[in-house]
Amino acid sequence: MSELKKEITLLSGIGQLSTTLLGTGLFMVPAIVAGIAGYESLWAWLILFIAICPIALTFAQLGKRYPNAGGTAYFVRQAFNSKLEKSVAWLFLSVVPVGIPAAIALAGGFLQQLLPDSINSALFAQLLTIVMLIGVNLAGAKSSGRLQTFIALSIFALMAAFWWKGNFTSQDLVLPAMNSDSLWSIGAALGVMFWCFVGIEAFAHMGEEFQNPQRDFPIAIIVGCFIAGATYWICSIIVLKMGAYGSSAFDSASIPWISEKLFGSEFKALISVIGFGACFASVNLYTQSLSRMVWAQAKEYSPNSALARLSIRGVPANATFAVGGVALASCVAGKLSGLDLEFFLKLANGIFVLVYLLAMLAAYKLLSGFSRYLAAIALLLCTAVFICLGWSMLYAVTIFVLLSLPWNKWRTIQNSNRV
Template sequence: MSQLKKEITLISGIGQLSTTLMGTGLFMIPAIAAGIAADMSLWAWGILFIAICPIALTFAELGKQYPSAGGTAFFVRKAFGRKLERSVAWLFVSVIPVGVPAAVALAAGFLQQIVPSPFDTALITQVLTVFLLVTVSLMGSKSSGRLQTVIALSIFALIGAFLWKGNITSADMVMPSVSKESIWPITAALGVMFWCFVGIEAFAHMGEEFKNPQRDFPIAILIGCFIAGATYWACSVVILKFSAYGSSNFEYASIPYLSDLLFGPKFALLISILGFSACFASVNLYTQSLARMVWAQAREYQPQGSIAKVSARGVPANATLLVGFVLLISTVGGEISGLNLEFFLKLANGIFVLVYLLAMLAAYKLLTGFRKGLAMVSLILCTLVFICLGWSMLYAVSIFTLLTLPWGRWLKRNRRQTT
């Protein structure tokens, strides 16, 4: 049977997860959250980080005990059987039409500032981004991990430079007073901010490729989440101090604006390169995780099929090409239809939170002792975040309901009746 190569080390795992969590989110979510809740967004970041800790710990325990390229779908299968596994797998795939176009568009927006004319159009740069995603994915997780570690270090350096050049002091980090009126803006901001911590469930698909998954996988999740949370909070402090929020332009351009304000236009090209690299790194892990989820399903149900094969590099090449094709169609469709960033983010968040919720439900059944209690706390937290999403959770619930309906049984019944 085809197997993936075990190439991911602790350092590369931390690099992959931290860049995935910070990638697209760092360049848009702090400004969007500040536009919703102003300085109350600092409280929202703290609440979100506290909430994500037990969820991250639960994912770490699941990945430690059940390392598999199937990720959450595999966890659900172990807990509830094969039927629900397929529904979760396809639910994860359903994020492509709503989540990936926004992420690719953001990355391509930075790429437009780098490539020469006439290739600097939105559509061409988005297609080029998808092509690069597939190319890097085909190189293998080891090469990808090294690349993302370098990108992570560059992001830390950028935020550190903002803190230094912006003369951020302890006075800028004072938490604002909370009142009854501030509760709604905080919860509304949380509905968007959860995007910043989607990536843990995608990272779960990489557990099978760790050299030492029992030791390194949980450590990589915990350290990666801590690094991302601290970076987001620090970035928000800078954005609030210099009022780089409150306009739709800042949804994409808060970081370039701060760079131009603090360092001048001479750093514009460097910011464009770093912005593209960070966004690319985030989408890159999703491309790999989606490919591995498709490969894991093929390995289980059609082991002799072409999708279940791996390349000489130990990469699910055919599954990667299939996912790349779907990404391309979704991205072109998203560009043609026109993107409302916040709308698409909320739809994608609904799917991710539901995937998290199902993973925590599986963890509650699979784990024992203290870990079961931790899973219960995580399940409650995921339910609360799901409620915070409001109307946007209906998309995820509708997709999941359609996927769990007994379509196969109905088709067989109709065939019998027609014959």
Template structure:
């Protein structure tokens, strides 16, 4: 049977995890959260980081025990059976036409800043991003993890330069008033900031490709989350001190605004390149994860099909091409239809929360002892996020119910009776 190559190291895993969480969020979320909660946003970060730890650790525990390219759906299979596994797998795949093209559109927007004029159109820039995704994915998970590690170091250097040039001090990094003053706004900010940690479920698909999954996979998740959270927090303090927030336009251009303020207009090209790489890192892992999800389903239920094969580099080639074609078509449709990117992102976010919810529910059934109690806490946290999203959950819930209804019920077990003569 075809198998994926075990090439991801601990350092490579940390790089993939942290860049996946940073992605597009670094360029929007801190400014949006600051517009909602002001300086109280720092309390929101502390609360969110404490809340995300149980979820990250629970994912790590599940991945350590069940390292598989199926990711969250594989956990669901062990907890609830193959029918719900398929439904969750299809739900994750359904993010291809809505979530990933939205991120590609953002990456394409950065790419347009440094592409030649004949390529600097939205559709051409996005299709070039898809082409680059295919090239990187076909190079294998080892090369991909190295690339994402370098991107993580670049993002860390960028935020560090902002912090240094912004004349920051210890007082700037601490909240100046108790959280009770604007508790409601802190809750609203957390609901927005949670999406900075959407990506753990995608990383769950990479567990099978770690050289030492039992040791390195859980460490990579936890350290990657802590590293991403620290970067978000430090950048948020710079946004607050220099008031790079407040209007819709400023919220989406806070990074270029700070670059002009602290470094001058000559630094814009650095921001464009870094922004593109940060977005590309997130999209790259999701492309890998979606391809491995398709490959995992083919390996399990259609082992002789072309989609179940891998290349000599351990790449599920047919599954990767399928994802690439869907991404290209979705990007063209999204651009021609004129649908707002925020609509796509909102629909995708609902899918991720439902997947988180079922992963944590699976952990409650699969884990024991203190791990089970931790999973219960994580499940409750996911339920709170589910409630906070509101009507945006309709797409995810509808898709899950549709998949559940279309999938055939498992055949009942036949009982046999022994006759004695």
């Protein structure tokens, strides 16, 4: 078998994208940005959602016209050349050392609450999470889509319960007054908040597995982004009104704290299950997309290698094991480093925003008519968000520059000089 199975339906696609965009972000970003900008973070959410619309629509057009497991790297190859494609592919893979530890650590934190004392440790919970990720990925995209749709429904039910129990009203939806001084805090908040809408570029790797990519892929992206944006908005209002922000303790525990405040400690286990499910769903799509990126690159440049093979279920099993192994090593390194979630978040955001920027650049060259104008707007927006990242964009720029250097040419010259 040399082709991926086309198992993703419209409903499962919406479920996969919405849970990926919510995932880890819902359980930490609203509290982090509330600590940065307070009630003015509501303006930041609105700005981000408006900014993400042309980006999402452009990805929808790219995925519709060029459905391929290579995702952004494939779009860049179609627009430019194979050398830049390789740089983008490795740039995307370089998110593993900084993005995976933060996401799996958060998922493992929820899983720890459910483990017996004899095996209750942070590292074991993360190891178990990785094993489960590999297992779900090996089962195929269809099973994964069903799981993530169920998780999405659980998240929506949780937010609805918070809104009802907390006696929230339409008055809580009113935006605060904004002045010129607000722009600095809103800009700083945007640098963190972009994490919530990373996942679209990963979802682009799944286009080849849609049953009807030309029709369903664009709809899944648009509807998934709208659902995620509305959920983040509601969650932020809840976090702000409940005062679940302002200290590092709330960065990853605001939702459990709110749950205990509203429903009591007896709901702790249920929140842990939903929290783990949400985080797991987010990391799951990235595991899928990263393994498909590895498989697509291996298929193109080393078709006889083990990484280029598919299992009986039509899954890149060897590539999945490889990604799982790197994720495990990254989690161990993340645990030993002792760095906080916000630090990893900012570094990962730099990678994601640069990948988005390169995708929009490819779209500007590949698309025509109104879609091209939309890509130009998205390109400008990605550039603005990239600037908002400040120092954290240096990690992405450094990685990309190193990957773009003519290493093979230099190696050839060096070898010829030796001869």
